[in-house]
Amino acid sequence: MIQIKGIAAAGGISIGAAYKVGKEEFIVPKVIILDADIPVQIQLFEEALIRTRREIIELQKRISSDMGQEEAQIFDAHLLVLEDRMLIEEVISRLKKDKLNVAFIFQEVLKKYISVFAKIEDEYLKERIADINDVGKRILRNLLGKEARSLGELKDRVIVVAHDLSPSDTAAMHRKNVAGFVTDIGGKTSHTAIMAKSLEIPAVVGVEEATIKINQGDTLIVDGVLGIVIINPDEETLNSYHATEARLKGVTEKFLSAKDLPALTLDGNKIEINANIEFPEEVPAVKLHGGEGIGLYRTEFFYMNRKDLPTEEDHYQAYKYVAEEMSPYPVIIRTLDLGGDKFLSQFQLPHEMHPFLGWRAIRFCLARPEIFKLQLRAILRASVCGNLKLMYPMISGIEELRQANKILEEAKDELRSKSIPFDEDIQVGAMIEVPSAAMTADILAQEADFFSIGSNDLIQYSLAVDRANEKVAYLYEPAHPAVLRLIKNIIDSAHKANINVGMCGEMAGEPSFALILLGLGLDEFSMPPQVIPELKYLIRSISLKQAQSIAEEALGFSTSSQVDEFAQAKLKEILK
């Protein structure tokens, strides 16, 4: 039995067999062939080259129509690798000489090529290594007759163990046989972790060397509460975990008693408790857990795991469904928040040194108004089907808000000219997740209908801590005095301008922080649906006055650990 520590990403306990998902690497067998097989192997090679060429051209076409000619040209270099006579001839001549299967020969030649390029002191040629590697993998995959890696086809219920899982890998686990997952890298508020929470998959991330220490088929306990993974547990540990599972169920049942009651404080203040969703299919879970609305609908997941871009009609149908199902409760649709750690297969974005600081969210949408406006039109059209609001991610200052609103006005005009109805009074909010927006909340509050604090990003940007990097996870402190002061400033500015302010980052669903946020005056809390009953239970156990004094005391501390300790103690006291 071995115990390894990581970062608790999504609560719950899960026990099952390890299913290791490799980086896309193949085991290539070495097979001796007969003279008579040589033409067959050459034909195999030619077919793999043709198939690979077709794949690349298809990809290039898609990118050219989605993103433009320039981005599509990246793949010209890939096509050139495919046409490299030296490479092709060397494979064929070695095949004839060595009489081994073509996949093995190709892999050997590829390795040699890459090592030659790696030694050349020329930046341009060095960069070509990535192209050769990429195309080489495609050819190998086609030579071996394998499909591209997919997590969507798991047959047994397993615990997925991977070096990293992209949010789109995680999205593919949606309703699949995944009982839990463990990754080598990642932080608590990486989108992979957030997805795990909403899919109710216990997860531990940032477990260094998990993929080295865990073998295929090992029995694993994933403890998403403490952030530990136990490999091949002994009987005593297994029994104790089964008991913990039962205890957790007991606590959950206590909280569930509050799920359908209003979130009223003991002194009669009504707090809005909403849910975060990534897929329309989560709506039933929101209702089941007593959610009174949707405070964050992360629409970018709609673009993932599909070959084409969603059409306006696709968007419209999804938003209409969510609006109707949740009506009369509000649904806040967050416009496309692409970039950071969320990449979409349809957009081959240029590689950036710091994607979280780069071309993401509203910046991307303002630069691609046709993609943005299509989504806005769909939201507007669906706004007559329920209580829809919209908000923009990553607003860094008033000018961005104005530019986004200008495109929104154009979308409204287009609908008006076609006499398509929409809610003329639709509320438009700004996410406050960049420190510059937090500091100028008073200015933004003049032109936004509401605020929603994106604490996941606000913390990473204000503390300069990459939210997806396990190495600096210890510095990711929601209770840092700087973060608390920024949040206080946002809430006070919103209230001065008479607008509502919510929070849809993970912090809002953490009970000890929620106590402080309540006291600071937060109007709306949005969180993964599963956390709602506990938060409702908590709010019903405390008066606003009590929370205000907790917040005041919390603001007086100089370190995050003092705040944490204090808030945890208060929480224990309140929940007894």
Ligand code: PEP
């Ligand atoms: C946030 O940043 O807090 C947020 C809710 O948005 P996301 O996690 O999708 O970046």
Ligand code: MG
């Ligand atoms: Mg964010």
